[in-house]
C-alpha cells in the first residue's frame with residue numbers, strides 16, 4: 306500500500322514506487338493517448354492518469370486521490386458517450402490495461418477485469434463454446450456497459466449483461482476490496498446491476514455463461530422509399546418472435562459508404578438452423594430487398610457486424626427513449642426527420658426488448674426497463690468538427706419530435722452529458738430511492754460522481 310503522508314510530490318513518488326502500472330502527468334509520453342476516449346467531442350485534461358495493472362493499483366489510486374483532494378474519474382472501455390471517464394483536473398483511474406480473462410468451462414463462468422472490451426471477452430468464451438450477453442458493438446468496455454445494465458443481441462435469450470453478473474470485485478471509496486455477491490451484500494449487489502459507476506470501482510466481474518456456438522445473423526436492406534412499409538411490417542412481425550430471435554430495425558445509410566439512405570432489419574437468431582430458417586423466412590421474404598445477407602456465423606463475428614458504423618474518435622451525440630409501441634404516427638416522424646439527417650453515419654434505430662430481459666422484475670435489479678417494446682435510439686455520429694452544431698441540433702429536434710409518442714423512460718448507458726437530472730431519474734426509474742440509500746452506505750461523500758450520478 307502506498308504511503309499517504311508527506312507533501313503532494315512525496316505522496317506521488319510513494320504512489321509511483323509501489324504502483325504496478327504507470328502514473329502519467331500532462332507532458333508525459335502517452336498522456337494524450339491515455340486521455341482520449343471513443344467520443345471525439347471529449348477533450349479533457351486530467352491532472353493525473355493512473356494506468357492500473359491490478360486491483361491493488363486501483364485501491365492505491367483511490368486513496369491517493371482522496372488524500373490529495375483530487376476528484377476521481379474511472380475509465381473502463383472509454384466508450385461512454387458522455388465522456389464521463391475523463392474529467393478536467395481530476396485523477397483518471399484507468400483500467401484499460403487490466404485485461405485478465407479466465408473462463409471456468411466446468412462452472413460455466415468467466416472472471417474478467419475492468420479494462421476488457423466485448424471483442425476480447427467474446428473471443429475467450431467462444432473458445433469454450435460459451436457466451437454471455439454483451440454490447441452490440443465489440444469495442445465497448447464490459448465495465449461501464451455492465452454497470453449501466455448492458456443491452457445486446459443475447460438479451461431476449463439470456464437477459465442483460467448485468468442480469469448475468471454473479472459477483473463483482475469492487476474497490477470502495479475508502480479503498481476496501483469487496484467480493485460483492487447476492488450473499489455477501491444483497492443491497493450493494495442489487496445496486497451494481499444497473500446503478501452505474503456510483504458505488505466503487507469494479508476491478509473485475511464474474512459472469513454466468515451459456516452454451517453458444519454459431520448464430521444466424523445479418524442484414525436485410527430495403528430502399529429508403531420502402532421504409533414506411535418495412536417499419537410497419539417489422540412492428541407486427543416481431544410481436545410473435547421467440548426468445549431466440551432478436552430483430553433491430555433502422556433507417557440509416559448503406560454500409561458501402563455510398564451515403565445512400567436505406568431501411569434495414571438486423572436479425573439475430575440463437576436457435577437450431579431449421580428454427581432460424583423458419584423464423585427468419587418472413588423477414589427475408591418481405592418486400593423487394595436490396596440485399597439479404599443473412600447466414601450462420603460465430604457469435605463473436607455477429608458482435609462486430611455494426612462496428613464500422615461507430616469509428617473510434619468520431620464525434621457522437623446520442624438521444625434515446627423507450628416506447629412500448631410503434632404507432633404509424635411515430636413511423637411518420639422517423640421518416641420526416643430522417644429526410645434532413647446531416648450525417649451519413651447517423652441512423653434512427655429501434656432496439657427490440659422482449660423475452661428474458663422482460664421477465665425480470667422492475668425492482669429485482671437496479672435496471673427498471675423490463676417492458677416489452679423498443680428503445681428508440683438516435684445515435685448521431687459525424688467526422689467533421691465543423692458540423693457539430695448542426696448534428697447536435699438535428700438530434701435534439703428529432704428526439705423532441707418523437708417525444709409525444711415515447712415514454713419518459715431512458716436507457717442509462719446512452720445518456721449524454723447535457724440531459725439533466727430528470728433524464729438520470731428517468732433512467733433509474735422507480736429504483737432511484739433505493740439506489741440513494743445504497744449510495745449513502747457505500748459512498749456518502751460522493752467520491753464517485755463523474756457518472757450518471759446518484760447524489761447521496
Ligand SMILES: Cc1cc2nc3c(=O)[nH]c(=O)nc-3n(C[C@H](O)[C@H](O)[C@H](O)COP(=O)(O)OP(=O)(O)OC[C@H]3O[C@@H](n4cnc5c(N)ncnc54)[C@H](O)[C@@H]3O)c2cc1C
Nearest residue numbers: 381382383384385389419441446448449450456502507756
Ligand atoms: C459505439 C457504442 C456502442 C454502444 N453499444 C451499447 C450496447 O450495445 N448496449 C449498451 O447497453 N450500451 C452501449 N453503449 C453505451 C455504453 O455501454 C456506455 O457508454 C458505457 O458507459 C461504456 O462503458 P465503457 O467501460 O466502455 O465506458 P467508459 O467511458 O470507460 O466508462 C463510462 C463510465 O462507466 C463507469 N465505469 C467504467 N468502468 C468502471 C469500473 N471498472 N468501475 C466502476 N465504474 C466504471 C464510470 O462511471 C465511467 O465514467 C455503446 C456506446 C457506444 C459509444
